[in-house]
Amino acid sequence: MKSLTYPKSLYVAQFSVSDEYFAYSTYDFWGALGSWNGPTKVKVSTTADVLAGRNNFSLASCSSGSQLAPSLGDGQRIVWLDTTAAATDVVTRGTFAGTCE
Secondary structure, X not given: OOOOOOOOOOEEEEEEEOXXXXXXXXXXXXXXXXXXXXXXXXXXXXXXXXXXOOOOOEEOOOOOOOEEEEEEOOOXXXXXXXXXXOOOEEEEEOOOOEOOO
């Protein structure tokens, strides 16, 4: 008899769309229940690239914690929930980080 296992690829996504940009964050179902698979990051791309099927996503922030529930404003303004400081904070920034190198 084969052992039952929990699903390993069930993800939940949160996203925000404006005329110019598409932002999203994902976390797996088990991470939402307390399992740790690493911090989730908000990723951003232009709406035109998403509609064209291009994978040109960059990071909204380089913080070390999880980033959840992105919401886009005017231009590159974005807000999200951030857990970097061992507490959940609302963070906003006027531009996207891009790369973290």
